[in-house]
Amino acid sequence: MVVLALGISLCVSLVHFVRIVNAGIPRDLAPAAGEVSPAVRYSFTGAMSPTKKESAYLHLPTYATGIIFHLGTFLSFFLFVWIWIGLPLPGIPLVLVTGFLTLSVACGLSMLGKRILERKLRLLSNPDDYLSNMLVDLFQATLVLSLWISAMKPFCFLTMALLLLYFPVGKLKHALYFFAARYQLGWFFGRRGVWPP
Amino acid sequence: MTNDQLQHAIDLLRPSGDSRLLTHLNSCVHCGLCAESCLFYLATGDERLTPARKADLVSSIYRRYHSVTGKLLPWLVGARELNSESIDEMVELLFGSCTLCGRCTMHCSIGVDVTFLVQTGRKMLSEMGLVPATLQATVQAAVETGNNMAIPVEDYRDTLQWMEEELTDEVGDPEARIPLDKPGRKILYTLNPREPKFFPLSISAMAKIFYAAGESWTLSTRMYDVTNYAYFSGNDGEAALIADRLWSEMKNLQAEQLVLAECGHGTRAFRWESPNYLERSFPFPVMSSVEYIAGCIREGRIRLDPEKIRERVTLHDPCNLVRNGGVVREQRYILQSFVPDFVEMTPSGIDNHCCGGGGGMLSMSEYNEWRMKAGSVKAEQIRRTGASIVVTPCHNCVDQLIQINAFYKLGVRILTMAEIVADALIIEHETRIAKQSRAPLK
Known part of the structure; x- marks a missing residue:
């Protein structure tokens, strides 16, 4: 089931990826005033830091919540493969991983709660926003539970399959487009001599 | 509005050319953290005015017509029809509550170029003939008369003559000039039509700087308008037409360098956008007057009195x-x-x-x-x-x-x-x- 879902997910994601790459970088006939490479590097590093990015430094709790949730998601994918291939997870790492993923699930749920409770976010949101969050929360939660309760493993595999299938059609695909967007931002501000500041 | 116009507007969202549109239409995660980067939201607290909402107006229409999920399950991904309701909202939010300042773009948690999406939305509205009449009138004045304030050439000449008299008094040199239509000068200088219309002293101020620097320069009577409001209205055809006139005037007057007057959008529209409107690279250097003045100071061509400005x-x-x-x-x-x-x-x-x-x-x-x-x-x-x-x-x-x-x-x-x-x-x-x-x- 997971293999099939992974195959479908990879194929559709590949379509997105090929479309981005095929379309190519923007064309600009205006003479550049700066360099693209350092600006792209800055776009992925300095410009993302909470000292520079207003959306981060004005919202530090949300920023921290988001970081933890994303780290939890990456860790969950890694752990899923770990479990899948049948590798053992000894005591202390198991406790640490459980603690971190529990925190990550709590972060995900708090972001979901914020989306439901804040009028500004409700206005922006569509069912995809709620569903995407819930799928990732559910995946992380079932994964944590399956680390301790073997009977939860089928549920974990089921949510993973759903997550993989949904990944390329909903907003979760921002995991792909994020890299293109940051690159293009660096390209734009780099050519214009704005970044790095 | 005809169905053709509607279809053309929808077609503008079909990613083509490069990956810029495709990328930014698909990137927003609706986190809403951009809100405080927008002065309209900051000043009003109106939740409809967040940059994400403006970007989503455009991308939701893209999803409806150009994405599989949006075509099959529009309710799931918030895909919207391009209809009178969404169009009214687009006019209000994309023209009425966005200055295309780009602050939200720079601070977006993902890197969504909100400005570019708003500009794309404006292009759609332009395609449907829905540019606010007041903005379109400004563009029309530039297209029809050569300057956005429709200043007659005689009035323009009279103002410059008056400013030339100001200049000669100011520098104490009866030979000081504001040169007009002089071919073969090093610099062709442009103006914002607000200068001859409302703020002529800024023309004599710049003329004084050119005078002090001993510069070889000229103004044109045929094409001096640095502005390009078609950049704001989203009509690339009109923007190209306006930009092309300045290129042509450079050629007519055989100037070596173009110095753009103090106008933010005029500088952007010409320096950064016009080569793409016209699909050709500059055969001459282009700089803003700020860069020019800084160069004069750096090279010692002008000197400034540090005792003169005592205020903060x-x-x-x-x-x-x-x-x-x-x-x-x-x-x-x-x-x-x-x-x-x-x-x-x-x-x-x-x-x-x-x-x-x-x-x-x-x-x-x-x-x-x-x-x-x-x-x-x-x-x-x-x-x-x-x-x-x-x-x-x-x-x-x-x-x-x-x-x-x-x-x-x-x-x-x-x-x-x-x-x-x-x-x-x-x-x-x-x-x-x-x-x-x-x-x-x-």
Whole structure:
């Protein structure tokens, strides 16, 4: 089931990826005033830091919540493969991983709660926003539970399959487009001599 | 509106050419963290005015017509039809409450180019003939008369003659000139039509700087308008037509270099956008007058009196020149070279808040109330500096700041860069004559 879902997910994601790459970088006939490479590097590093990015430094709790949730998601994918291939997870790492993923699930749920409770976010949101969050929360939660309760493993595999299938059609695909967007931002501000500041 | 127009507008969202549109239409995660980067949201607290909402207006229509999920399950991904309801909202949000300042883009948690999406939405509205009439009238004036204020050539000549008299009095040299239509000069200088119409002293100020630098320059009577409001209306065809006139005038007058007057969007539209409108690279160097003045100071071609400006001075960074144009250090270099009490706003430079007058807002009188509300952010920034002079190298910003000054009772003076520099210029006739002989006029 997971293999099939992974195959479908990879194929559709590949379509997105090929479309981005095929379309190519923007064309600009205006003479550049700066360099693209350092600006792209800055776009992925300095410009993302909470000292520079207003959306981060004005919202530090949300920023921290988001970081933890994303780290939890990456860790969950890694752990899923770990479990899948049948590798053992000894005591202390198991406790640490459980603690971190529990925190990550709590972060995900708090972001979901914020989306439901804040009028500004409700206005922006569509069912995809709620569903995407819930799928990732559910995946992380079932994964944590399956680390301790073997009977939860089928549920974990089921949510993973759903997550993989949904990944390329909903907003979760921002995991792909994020890299293109940051690159293009660096390209734009780099050519214009704005970044790095 | 015809079905054809509607279809053309929808087709504008079909990603083609490069990956820019495809990328930004698919990137927003609706986190809403961009809200506080937008002066309209900051000033009004209206949740509809967040940058994400504006971007989503455009991308939701893209999803409806150009994505599989949006076609099959529009309710799931918030895909919207392009209909009277969404169109009305687009006009209100994309024209009425966005200055295309780009602050949200720079601070977006993902990197969504919201400005580009809003601009794409404006292009769709332009395709459907829904540009606000006041903005379209400004574009039309430029297309039909050669300048956006439809100033007759005779009036323009008279104003320049008057300014030439001001210049000769000011520098004490009866030979000082504001050259018109002189072929083969090194520099073709442009103007914002607001200058001959409302602020002619900024023309004599720049002429004084050229005089002191011993520059070989000319103005044109055929095409002098640096602005390009079609950039704001989203009509690339009209934008190309306006830009092409300036290219042609460079050729007609065989000037070596184009110096653009203090106009943020004019500089952006010509320096950064026109090669793409016209699909050709510049055969001549283009620079803003701020870069030109900074160069003159750096090269010792003009000298400024540090005793002249005793008041506290602050700087407003025009978004199109600074955040979107990369001219960040030059204006600071100029002011720091002769203003003893120069203070920055907070935030400043590439993070500066827009004054509220960009994006064509000044010409769209139907949104005056929002524009003045949005200006409260800038008013507060100015007030906090304690400055009594605000310098800004953009005539649009000057207009908006003058209105903010009166509305919020700030009690400051608003000056262009040329005006404050001209006030402090040390005119050295002998030096000037020597400079002229080193760089002979053509």
